Structure formats: C-alpha cells, structure tokens
Amino acid sequence: xxxxxAWVQVGSWYSPAIxxxxxxxxxxxxxxxVDIQVELVGADRWRVRLALPSETVxxxxxxxxxxxxxxxxxxxxxxxxxxxxxxxYFSVYTYFGHRHHNARGEWKATGTxxxxxxxxxxxxxxxxxxxxxxxxxxxxxxxxxxxx
Numbered sequence: 001x002x003x004x005x006a007w008v009q010v011g012s013w014y015s016p017a018i019x020x021x022x023x024x025x026x027x028x029x030x031x032x033x034v035d036i037q038v039e040l041v042g043a044d045r046w047r048v049r050l051a052l053p054s055e056t057v058x059x060x061x062x063x064x065x066x067x068x069x070x071x072x073x074x075x076x077x078x079x080x081x082x083x084x085x086x087x088x089y090f091s092v093y094t095y096f097g098h099r100h101h102n103a104r105g106e107w108k109a110t111g112t113x114x115x116x117x118x119x120x121x122x123x124x125x126x127x128x129x130x131x132x133x134x135x136x137x138x139x140x141x142x143x144x145x146x147x148x
Contacts, residue, residue: 009082009091010114013050029086044101052116055111063103063132070098070136081145088145095138105130 012030014021024031035051044065050057070076082089087094107125109115119125 007078007080007081009086010084013052014112024086027140029142030082030084040085052111052113052115055109055116057107057109057115058068059107061105061130061132063101063102066103067099067101067110067134070100074098089142090145091140093138093140095136098136099134101132101134103130104131125132 009030011032012028013032013034013036014024016033016034018024018033021031025101034053035049037047037049039047041047044063046059046061048059048061060140075094076098078093078095080091080093081087082091086106105128107128107130109119109125119128
C-alpha cells in the first residue's frame with residue numbers, strides 16, 4: 001500500500017438508477033444502492049439527501065466559487081481499508097488535479113442508525129466535515145488483504 005491509512009470506508013452508496021450494478025459491485029464490495037438526491041438550489045449552494053434503510057441524512061452545503069490548487073505533492077496516493085462485511089479488502093487511489101473550495105455544510109439525520117446516533121450527541125453534527133473539491137482525476141484498484 002503506497003499511501004498512509006488516514007481513512008476507513010464505513011459505507012458506500014450509489015443511486016439505484018445506475019445501470020451497471022454488476023460492475024460497481026466488482027470494484028466496491030460495500031456498495032449499496034439507495035435513494036440519493038443532489039439539488040442545486042442557488043449559486044454555489046446544494047441540498048443533498050441520502051435515504052438509507054433505517055435513516056435519512058440531509059445536508060445544506062455552501063461553497064465558494066473560488067478554488068485553489070491542492071498544496072499536496074501530486075500525484076497523491078491513498079489507501080483506504082474497508083470495514084464490516086468487506087473488511088478483507090482495501091482500495092488504493094492515485095489522484096491528481098484537486099482544486100479546493102471553501103465549503104460549509106449543515107447536516108441532520110432522522111431515524112435510527114449510525115448517523116442519527118452520532119448526530120444525537122450535542123454538537124456532533126458540527127464535526128461532520130464538509131469538503132468540496134473539483135477538477136481532480138483518479139485511478140483506483142481493489143485489493144484483498146493477504147494473511148501471508
């Protein structure tokens with residue numbers, strides 16, 4: 001694994017409108033197909049909704065139209081181990097071209113699930129970071145951990 005582990009994949013959601021589900025499942029063993037909505041509601045303003053089986057996560061996101069190139073050395077590398085039923089797998093991403101925009105998100109969750117439980121804790125939704133990046137490209141590979 002070339003990159004350091006800074007992230008763990010805890011979920012992966014795709015629109016049910018995707019026609020190539022088999023291809024998605026070959027490259028992402030954590031894939032779930034759920035209702036996802038992203039709506040542009042103004043200049044640099046979006047409303048998002050993720051409907052999971054037991055809860056719904058919504059967000060209001062604003063960003064600046066001004067962007068800055070990434071200060072990280074490029075290309076970048078990132079290894080992301082998966083969790084749950086896919087804990088035997090990890091992805092490696094090679095990426096470049098990131099441009100960063102200042103962004104702010106206000107997040108809510110209703111129902112019963114990990115997001116609802118976390119956001120029930122006073123101030124916890126505020127630490128659910130919002131990042132907005134544009135202009136980047138990536139390649140990735142899916143690998144299985146080896147016991148050897």
